[in-house]
Amino acid sequence: MSADWYRRTLIYQIDPSLFLDSNGDGCGDLRGVIDRLDYLQTMGVGTLWLLPIFASPFRDAGYDISDHRQLEPRFGSEEDWRLLLREADKRGIRVVLELVLQHTSNQHPWFVQARRDRHSRYRDYYIWSDQPVDDGNQPIFPSVEDSIWQWDERAGQFYRHLFYRHEPDLNLANPAVVAEIEQIMGYWLDLGVAGFRLDAASHAVEQAGGGDEEQGVWLLERLSTLARRINPECVLMGEVDVEPERFVHYFGDGNRLALALDFWVNNHLFLALARGQAEPLIRALHRRPTPPDGASYAVWLRNHDELDLERLTERERKEVMEVFAPDPHMRAYGRGIRRRLAPMLRGDVAHQALAQALLASLPGTPILRYGEEIGMGDDLRRPERLSVRTPMQWSAERNAGFSTAASARLAAPIIDQGPFAFAQLNVVAQQADDLSLLSRCRRILQARANLAEVGEGQWQILDSGHPAVFAIVHRAQSSSVMICNLSGKPVRLGDELNATLKGYEPILADRNHAAPEHESLTLAGFGYRWFRRQPSEL
Structure with missing residues (x-):
């Protein structure tokens, strides 16, 4: 074990309510x-990121959390939680929880007390105003909320909510609120979590x-200090949707995220x-700052939210929308795409596998969302x-093997129609098929799990000689070259890249290649x- 384990791990994101129902409810x-x-271990998963499991x-x-220290009963008991940590540890898997510190549910006891009494200590746990204030912020969900201020009749004031109106913003400038958050972190760290994903960190x-x-980064320093005092290997992973130059505020000198x-x-x-071209990705990698010692980036394809494209120019955003979300109902909030990766890539197994291989090639810690494999x-x-x-x-059985409950009782409807219906698209159907996406992803992720240099080393973009080809070398004690073709057409690589590969041995490919050494790759x-x-060959 080491404090920088997060550089060498594969993170698998799970929504526990939608993963597997063990008791038929x-x-x-x-x-x-x-x-x-065991299924996750076969893919090389080293860390589980669990979406909120708290009372809500x-x-x-x-x-929308109503008690940060109470496990939501639908997920099980504290003993179930302890068993999960023990069984995960046996397999070398760590567990990371959400830390939702930007807001609470309006049913949280803090907010209930704040509404009742203007003089309560909890009143200052939230952000209030006699009139809506234009502080430069807009609703996070503009098609759902038309203001970040909500009138509360009981309180006799407006409260601020960047997200939904039932999620009032916490006043994180109040030291008492931060002290509460520290106690929450301490509670879960004592129970054995390896870290937290800080929701809405920016x-x-x-x-x-x-x-x-810049004045608020003290919050990250304080939370990081507390976490590492309890567990020196604890990791804080922050949701930071900002321009690349601003990452430095969130890393500090390695004492923040x-x-x-x-x-x-x-x-x-x-x-x-x-x-179908590598240039935008290469340009983005070159612009993002090198993280300090003790910090790194997390990279992914799709998560549990919309594919938010706010970091692109308006023209670039329109370009991506036209390719991956041509119909308006595929879009959300005027800025993103509300589709999974597979439909965006038309269900093409080879294209999806390429996307996963590309992700695993990037400098940073890869995150895979459940079901993407x-x-x-x-x-x-x-x-x-x-x-x-x-x-x-999971299978072609009733309710996709997710639950034995009646369909009306499921946490969400099963996909039972179209090309992505569970009857033909499921884990069991892909387990024994060497050409299935699951088999391909396992090979990609297992290979990535054994390449410490990708997480720990120095990287350099290589000249591939073709605009569709992304090529990168990662160097530490060992050295890895990873090459991906973003186009659907075969390509021949340039002489310079062929020369770079002299002395390297192949470790992964989308298919068998038996070309003689004198031929171009x-x-x-x-x-x-x-x-x-x-190392002996370097």
Whole structure:
């Protein structure tokens, strides 16, 4: 074990309510996660990121928390939680929880007390005003909320909510609120979590600084100090959707966030996929700052929200939308796409595998969302972001093997129609098929899990000699070259890249390649090839 373990891990994001229902009540639970730990281990998963498991009215998938220290009963008991940690540890898997510190549910006891009594200590736990204030912020969900201020009759004032009106913003400039958050962190760290994903971290930092980001980074330093005092290996992973130059505020000198979720690279990765050209991704990597010691980036393809494209120019955003979300109902909030990766890539297994290989090639810690490894689809009949939040498809059995409950009791409808229906798209159907997406993803992720240099070393973009080809070398004690073809057409690589590969051995490819050494290297459409050179050969 080491303090920089997060550089060498693969993170798998799970919504426990939608993963596996162990008791037939229609909702996934911790026992269900435990039951599938071996499945995750076979993919090389080293860290589980669990979406909120805390007490909540569940009007926002658990992000509307009513008690940060209480486990939501639908997920199981404290013993189930302890068992999950023990069983995960046996398999070398850590567990990271959400830390929702920017807001609470309006049913949280703090807010209930704040509404009742203007002189209560809890009144200053939230942000109030006699009149709506234009502080430069706009609603996070503009098609749902038309203001960030909500009148409360009982309180006799407006309260601020950047997100939904049932999620009042916490006053993080109040030291008493931060002290409460520290106690919450301490509680879960004592129970054995390896770290926290800080929800809406950039908004929280601004709130802590009274609207000034640079003045608010003290919050990250304070939380990081507390976390590492309890567990020196604890990691804070922040949701930081900002311009790349601003990442420095969130890293500090390695004393703030250990991992920054990199929306900047994520946006440009999809621009590269839309164009079938590597340039946007290369440009994005070159612009993002080198993180200090003790910090790094987290990279992913799709998550549980919309694919927010705010880091692109208006023209670039329109370009991505036209390729991956041509119909208006595929879009959300005027800025993003509410589709899963597989439908965006038309269900093409080779294209999806290429996207996963490309992700695993990037400098940073890769994150895989549950179901991405089998190419799960979306349900655009569901509103907003719920379209990408459907139960895991384990088998062709009833309810996709997710639950034995009646369909009306399920936490969300199963995808049972179209090309992504569970009857033909599920884990069991792909397990024994060597050409399935699941098999390809396993090979990619297992290979990535054994390449410490990708997380720890220095990287350099290589000249591939072709605009569709992304080529990168990672160097530490060992050296790896990873090459991906973003186009659907075969390509022949340039002489310079062929010369660079002298002395490297192939370790992964989308198909068998038996070309003689004197021939130029080729890639199939949506192909990928990885090579490695050991220390003795450097």
